[in-house]
Amino acid sequence: MEDLIRTALAVVDAPGVLHSDVRVVAPERFVSLAVRNGAASALTDSRAQALGVRVRTDRAWGFATTSDLRPTSVREVARLAIRLARAAGRNARERLRVTDDPAPTGGRYETPLRQDPFSTPFDSIVELLASAEKGLHVAREVRSGIASFQAWEENKWYGSSDGASYTSRIVHVGAGLTVTAVRGSNVQRRCSPASHGGDFSQAGFEFVKGLDLDARAPEIGREAVALLDAPACPTGPTTLVLGSGQLGLQVHESVGHAVELDRIYGSEAGFAGTSWVSPEKIGNLRYGSDVMNVVADATEPGGLGTFGWDDEGVPAQRTPIVHRGVLVGTLSSRESAAQLGLRHSGGTARASGGDRAPLVRMTNVNLEPGDRSLDELLEGVNEGVYLDSNRSWSIDDRRLNFQFGTEFGRRIVRGELGELLRNPIYSGMTPAFWGSMDAVGDRSTRHLWGLPNCGKGQPIQGARVSHGAPVARFRNVAVRGG
């Protein structure tokens, strides 16, 4: 692979090219095993490879990629990357600026594994899934059960024209259950341990064993059926206690994306959108209440956003984003950090593979725990609802107006969790919502959730990110039954 990188870098060592970097991801392995209603569902073993060449002139970037790793093909895409950059820069008026960051030389990052998922016999995994899926079918109303397992292995070689280089092997793994109960047009779904395919971690198969899918299955099967007869969530402003899983997604949508510096500068305006945060407000914007503290931590063990260096060769970092309710930092790349006048990148330029150029992406964007136990959070609620497990999610293109549906709710009466509620929806505006957070759960309520499907960019890139989230309490939130 080093030879291929040298081959590409030699081609792009051309007039007008100020900087170039090359990434080879080979193999990029993905195994997906799933059992759906007793039958196999798209059992897949995938091994892809790609090389991407990125060049920068004083006016523009160019990126070209191929899945053909023969030297002739590599030389061709390297030449195409230069042509693209020259064409893109033809009418550019402003010079590109990037930060000057320390470059790794020969670094290596590897996921620590106790049990390599790719060495784990797949038949034992399918057996585990089949058993758990069977456990979901607790009543005739259960029309669909899914038990799924996924594992990714990314082997990466990075080299740049300024002599930087590193290699890495990163393994992500996870599993989950989904059950759907149907009665007429009343469709109720429950997932465990989380929606969006389950829970995921940068870890070995030991993580999947720890999920104990077999034990979870009958419980969520019964809940899905019970939801068919549950009363609809009441409508009106109320006190909302959000479970850790849903709160993780809330952080993702209304904090994580909003603080991506490329969005703030309009680079994503034509697709994903912009942000309600403007550059001059970074450092003084009131984002939420005093108990709100958020960090982007690419060093947290187990996170899907944990790595040695990002895809520009910048080291992983832990960056405060919101401190006591004030926005103090952002997610950034070398280009966007330079736009803001920062000396260094925040090290969050990530590409979904060798076939994509790096973009500003989330790493592990975490809401820091507070000091309340779950019981203490509930004790402060005379009347309210507890919601968890995401069912629908939507937010506007500036990350202000959001609406989330959850799979279930529970009524809270005088500090006690009560009856099951179906089709709960809550909505709000980002700063008002975070401003209404009056208590945050302690470390015992916190979990680091892996989210494997964050979409951004054109062509689309799917990033795997994590969110550490405790349970938290919000006052006066608009809630209704859908």
Add this chain to the structure above:
Amino acid sequence: MPARRAARPSEPDLAAALRGLPDGTSGDVRIVRSSSTTIRFANGRIHQPHLERSTHVSFRVEDAHRLATATGSDATDVGLRSLGTTAQALARIAPVERKFPGFKSPTGRGPGRLAFSRATAQMSPEAATRIAEEVLASAQSDAPGGRVAGVVSVGTEELRVANSEGLDRTAARSVAHASVLVQRPDLDPPVSGWSEGAHWDASRLGPARLGREAAERMPRSTPVAVPPGAYPVVLRGPAVADLLRFLSHLGFAANGEVEGWSCLARRRGKKVAPPTVTLTDDPRSRDSIPMAIDYEGTWTAATPLIEKGVARGVVTDLLSAGRLGRPLTGHAQPPEAPWGDYGPIPSNLLLAKGDASEEELVRATGKGLLVTRFHYVRVVDPGRGVITGMTRDGTYVIENGEVAGPARNLRFTESVLDAIAGITLLGKERRAYSDGGGAVTAPSIATRSFRFTSATLF
């Protein structure tokens, strides 16, 4: 480009790879060769140009009703053998799928020559960049002070599929897509306008028109706040395309029918919209992004989804056709994960157009809202077809049958079934909008009532 049997001398021998499977085992192989150039622009300059050449191979094996797939990037004979071995190993441990009907032999006639643009498929990076520059220049000249962002994407995808029953078909499509946003983020509240289009021939994208249209749609006055509630609406093409995508996933995808959660599960053969509404999935249409075969090599064909207001059946692939006992419609996605919860889905939706101009749609609406597009649409309740999303990039108040001025954006939460049931008029112009590899082709519509559940600050 006509569908044809593969004959390139450098092509791998798929028949040999399939013959190499053990007795009692069968399979199919897909080779997808893609070439594309994507030119993104923002803040008035090209900021993310991307060129891609890729090969994706997928080998599915069936062993005594046990199915599994291996995929990779190596389309040589050696690569294929390796994938075949991997898929066999995985199939041996798969739970049994009794409803899989087996691979199909190559019967039936192909669609003949479908629309294809060689110039689009082989477009140089410089030519693609020039299209983006044209969009940019047009938008900037028509909206001085506006900040312009968007994308132009051109390319081709060639798909070859072979199976153990002797099927070996190749087809290709050419694809061009552009979208453009013009915004004034410096205003309070910020305002923006949008346009987009897709075509199989890049020379017919009309980049200058798209830029001009986006600029025209950007409000020139301050948007007013509109209280949430149910309003009659005119939905422009991009908004209609979103509605149809979700209707097709929730109502016409195979898995929803198999598992009983389709919002149309109990309404097939019944009236769900006025007789003016006819929705077809037609991967052969020149008004879409045509493709002659699906990912199982089945010839594509027009599939009626709503005929004169009456809901018809779902789309299928081999497995779902077996499970449902219904005909194969040629809507297979690649058999490997991840392909979501829906299973086979319509890929080339076409909503029949009507005869109303946009002015006539607005006039007939009287009092309500004009919506250009939606953002971040998601499913709230699949059984009732309820979805939610935001309006974006050009929302206007309609009063006295005229566009009275811009409105701040709103969140809708509405059933797609209610939205199509309430259609009163269809526009006379329709356009294709990019949708994965295919397209949604739709006119603007007027619908009687659309429920907005909250408002935003801009």
